[in-house]
Amino acid sequence: MYDVIRSLAYKTRTNLIFKAALLGVTGLMFVMITSIDDGAKLCGSQLAVCFADSGFFLLIQCLTIGGIIIGSDFNDKTLNYEVMSGHNKKRSISAE
Amino acid sequence: MIVALLTAIIATLIAINVPVIVVSAIGGWGNAISLSSYILRVAMIILPIFKFIALMQLLRFVMRNYFAAIAVGFIVVFFEMMITGFLDLPDWINNVLISTSFNKLLGYVSNVNEQTGAISYISKISNSDLTIVISVNLIMGLLFMIGGYIYCKKNDLDT
Numbered sequence: 001m002y003d004v005i006r007s008l009a010y011k012t013r014t015n016l017i018f019k020a021a022l023l024g025v026t027g028l029m030f031v032m033i034t035s036i037d038d039g040a041k042l043c044g045s046q047l048a049v050c051f052a053d054s055g056f057f058l059l060i061q062c063l064t065i066g067g068i069i070i071g072s073d074f075n076d077k078t079l080n081y082e083v084m085s086g087h088n089k090k091r092s093i094s095a096e
Numbered sequence: 097m098i099v100a101l102l103t104a105i106i107a108t109l110i111a112i113n114v115p116v117i118v119v120s121a122i123g124g125w126g127n128a129i130s131l132s133s134y135i136l137r138v139a140m141i142i143l144p145i146f147k148f149i150a151l152m153q154l155l156r157f158v159m160r161n162y163f164a165a166i167a168v169g170f171i172v173v174f175f176e177m178m179i180t181g182f183l184d185l186p187d188w189i190n191n192v193l194i195s196t197s198f199n200k201l202l203g204y205v206s207n208v209n210e211q212t213g214a215i216s217y218i219s220k221i222s223n224s225d226l227t228i229v230i231s232v233n234l235i236m237g238l239l240f241m242i243g244g245y246i247y248c249k250k251n252d253l254d255t
Contacts, residue, residue, distance in 0.1 A: 058202075071165065
């Protein structure tokens, strides 16, 4: 299980769309920072409140990152190879 | 399936929280909301994320192309936002939809004290709603996972 997590983490790290999604989060952070009142001191809790208001963007991030990780898991056909090598589908799917 | 789901949830939580951690490291935590309240909130949004990623997994099995699954997921979220923006939906639908349950769990309502001018933030969700939203998200996520598993088991895996 740990090896699968490591391989997924590696595939995600090297994925261009994942980098774009992270860039999107960073861009959103800067937008949020500029939207905070000038008088208020920039702090983590203030940003957390601003982030909470932007649920749509967070969902898009969630969608992109989740989609990439799950997609890369199936795109390399590991599941196919496991089934072809004799493991049953139940075991292969739960181990993926 | 389960490992990919776990990895996706952890990666999403990291991506969402990194900016807050970075800004906290630079400017401190502050006093808009308490740290324990934020941690509790992040722990609670694991369930809508779980539901959403389980839906993505089901879409991935059905569509066999992850770009198409992402596109459909985007349409689902956008459509939900449109519906909730234009229509006044009953509460039980708001608990079922991904975007509204996410907003309910994560969101705050600002409250200005007229005497001192201080702004305090209180949670958008009531205690009774909280139980419903959490259980609905958990059950729907499990249903999506079971649906994905059944579809995968009954169909050819060749992608």
